[in-house]
Amino acid sequence: MRRVKTIAILILSILLLVPSLALAEDSEVPYQTYTYDRWGNPTPTPNAYLPNRSIGGAQLGCGNLNNAQDLFYSQALQEIYVVDSGNARILVLNPDFTLKREITELAGGYRLSNPQGIYVQDDGTMYICDMGNQQVVEADGQGNLVRILPTPESPLLPDNFNYLPIKVVVDDHGRIYILSRGIYQGLIYLEPDGTFIKFFGANEVEMTLMRSVQKLWKSILSDKAAASMQSFNPIEYSNLYMNDEGYIFATAAGSENGAKVLTQLNPLGINVLSWAGGSETLLYSDVVERNGIITLLDTNGGHLIQTTVQRERGNSMQITFGGIGQQRGLFQKPSSIAEINGNLYVLDAEKNTITEFVLTDFGREIREAITLYNQGQYVESIEPWKQVVRHNSNYLSGYTGLGKAYYQLGEYETAMYYFNLAGDRQNYSLAFKEQSLIVMRDAFPYVASALIVLVIGGLILGRILKKRKEVRHG
16 A cells, blocks of 8 residues: 555646756746737737757858858758858758868859848849849859849949849749848849849838928928928848748838838739838848748847738737847847748847747647648647647637637637637628627518518508508598
C-alpha cells in the first residue's frame, strides 16, 4: 500500500512539474508576447514564437557580416540570400543556413558596391539593387552579369533626381518595380526591357489637422508667401514584398496617423488594403506574407507584428513580440525578415546576425486555423480555433476566427455568439443581418397565411353582416 502511495505521489509531482517547466521555458524568453482586447489595450498571451538561435558569419564560415540589409528566400530554389551590404557581397545559403556560395563580383568583371536589396526569380535570375553604383543589375543563377538596367529618364522625374535603388521586385511578366531612396512619387516602374513607364502606386499625401490648416492658409496667402511654406509630399515607401498572387505589399517610412504604413498594391497600382493597425510610433522596415498571414517588422521598437488582413472586413491583429536589446530574441537594428517553413528569420544590421524564431504549439494552432480558413476549409478550421481559445481564453482573435468560420457555413446564430465574445461589432452586425433575413424568410409563410386568413375572414364577416343588415331592413 505504501508503494502505491509513493508511485501516486511521484506521478502527481511529475504532472505538477510539467506546467512549471513550460512556464520556465517561457520565462527565459526576453520579451512578452501580447495581443489586444476589445478596447485596444495590449493583453499578454502565450508565446507564438520562441527565439531558437542566432546565426552570424562565424557560424556560416564566411567572416563577420557588416551592416547586412536584406534577406530573401526562394522557395523554388530552396536558397536563402543575404545582402551583406558593408562587405559588398551576396551570400547564398542552404535551407539549413550553411554557406553555399559567395558573390562579390559578377562574371564579366562587375564588382558590387554597397548592395541593398535582391529579388530572385524561380529560374535563378537575380536583380540586385547596387546602390553604391547607383544602378540595378541583372545576373543569371551562375552569377554571370546579364545586363545593367539603365538609370530611369523621364520628364516625370524631379530635376534633382538622385538614383539610389534599395529594393526591387519583378512580376511574372518581367515588369520591374524599384524603390529608390528619397522618391515620394511611388515605385519606379520599368518594362521588361528596362524602359521607364511611370511611377507606380504612389501613396496619397497624408492630411493631418495641421496640414489642413496650412492648406487653408496657402489658399488665402499670395503666391510668393504660399511658395515659402512647407510643401506636402506623399509618404515615402521603405520596403517591398511581392506575394505569389502578384500583389505588392509596400511599407511606408513613417506615418503621422498610422493609416498608410502598409499598402497592398494590385497590378493597376491601386491600394486594395484598408489598414488600421498602425500608430505614429511605428516605422516599418520590412514585410512578408505567407498563406494570408502578414508579418511586419517595426524598426523603432524592434517588434514583429503578425496579423491577418482580409480586404472585405479590415484587419484582425494577431500577435506582437520582440523588442530592443542584446539578448537573443531582441534586436539592435533589425533590417529584414523572411519566413521559411513557418519559422521567422530576422536580419539585424547592427548585431550582424540572423535570429531564428520557431513556432510554439500555440503559434502552430493559429497558423493552421488561418491557413485552413483562407483555403476555404471552414469546417476544418473550427477545431484548431477551438484549440487556440482553449490555450488562451483571452485571445479574442480566436473567437473572431470561429465566428467567421461559422458565418461562412451559414450558421449565423453561432457566429453571433462568437463575435459577441470577441467584441467584434462589425462582424456581429453582419451575422445578425443574415440571421434576421433567415427568420423573416422562415416566418413569411406563416405571416402570409395569417394575412390570407384574416382577409378571407374579413370578407366572410363582411358578407354575413351585410346579409343581416338586409334582413333587418327587409
